[in-house]
Amino acid sequence: MSAQGGPVDSAPADRRDPGAADTTACATRAELLDAFARYLDLQRGLSAHTVRAYLGDLADLLTFLGVGEADGEPVGPALDSLDLSDLRAWLATMSADGAARATLARRSAACRTFSTWAHRNGMLAADVAARLRSPRADGRLPSVLTPAQATALLDAAADVAATAGAATDDDAAATTRALALRDRAILEALYATGVRVSELCALDLGDVDATRRTMRVLGKGNKERTVPYGGPAATALEDWLAVRGAVAASDAGAALFLGARGHRIGPRAVREIVHRAAARADVPDLGPHGLRHSAATHVLSGGADLRSVQELLGHSSLATTQRYTHVSAERLRAVYAQAFPRA
Incomplete structure (x- = not known):
């Protein structure tokens, strides 16, 4: 690793993240991970x-840099000498x-987030990951139904x-x-709304408006959105x-x-x-994400505009939603091949 100078004792007070004044005391691997987790959350x-x-x-990354999992393992030497070439070598x-x-794209994003945070809080002499580029995603979607x-x-x-449970009439059968009714309602809700599995698990009873057939969903970045659902999902939810x-x-x-066991279901x-x-x-x-992709594909193929699908899925960028346009293009080619005499 190439040196970047001596340890940094502090960062300008006006550049520190609020409530993060103790991060310069992250002497060990465990303390650093705990402080970073608090920041992210x-x-x-x-x-x-x-x-x-x-x-x-x-x-x-810390393991790659030689900072093991042993209790009390110091992180200072590894951070003092961390540079862009180390991150590129890790990837x-x-x-x-x-x-x-x-996966590489996500890990690059994690590096950039950590580097910016650590620099602002005096743990890195420079934002070493600022020029780290993410691999271009291939844009392929998982298989859809x-x-x-x-x-x-x-x-x-x-x-x-x-x-289910029709053979007997006891508590176990009930x-x-x-x-079984819960499973059906979950499947209907996933497909009808296109919500993420984490969003579905976080739903409360008060988030469902049965009259309007909508759900209030808390998505990534604590962004709230309202998604509609249709008749079959409404029936399944009512039965559940x-x-x-x-x-x-x-x-x-x-x-x-x-x-x-009667508590909130997990992903x-x-x-x-x-x-x-x-x-x-x-x-x-x-899996659940495949149902989400299937729902988006079918809504878009049915004539919905990209902006509406973006809102339904809770995408922060329209570019993410545009990945689904390939399905419409394939459908157009199929129709063309069937209908055009010189196809």
Whole structure:
């Protein structure tokens, strides 16, 4: 590593992040990760998923720099000599190991966020990642279901909900039926609204307006948006809410969707629900994000404009939503090939 000068004891007071006066005392790896986590959560307002990802990226970078996980491992020497070439070497190592471009892009973003924060708080002599470029994303979307496949997935979930627990009439059967109705409601809600799995898990009872058929969603960066849903999702939600009490623990609170133990459901459980439903319906395997992509693709193919789809998905940039235009182009080519005599 090339030296960047001696340790930096302080940063100009007017450039420090509010409430971060103690960050120059981050002498160990654990203290640095903890301070960075507080910044991402309390000041940047990033989602829990993004915070975990960025912390993992920083931890991996520290290991690459020789700062191990042992208690009391100092970070000062590594930060004092950190420069742009170190960051590029770290990314190059991951690229050689086969990391996807999307992963490299996220890790580059984590580096830039950390570097800017550390420089402002006197832990780096310069913002060493300011000129770090992210690999260009390939723009490919994961596989999406066709409308017919999406219908098959949801119909299969409805069939399971209609027959679950029918053999007996006891508390166990009531719980089985309630969970099947919950699964159906989750699948309908994911597809009808295109929300992220973290957004779905965070929904409370008060976020659903059954009269207007809308949900109030808190997305990335604590940005709130309202998304509509249709008749089938409305029916599924109504059926689930009618039996929610059979699952709810005494301290379940206002969570809309509950896990098997009666508390707010987590993303992992939702992913398992989607995977099971795809296998049962004999459609291509996908997770909650695949349902989100399917919903966006079908809305756009149905004639919605990009700006409306952007609002539905909660994208901060229209460029992100534009990735879905390739589907419409493919549909146009198919129509052209079928209808034009000299295609």
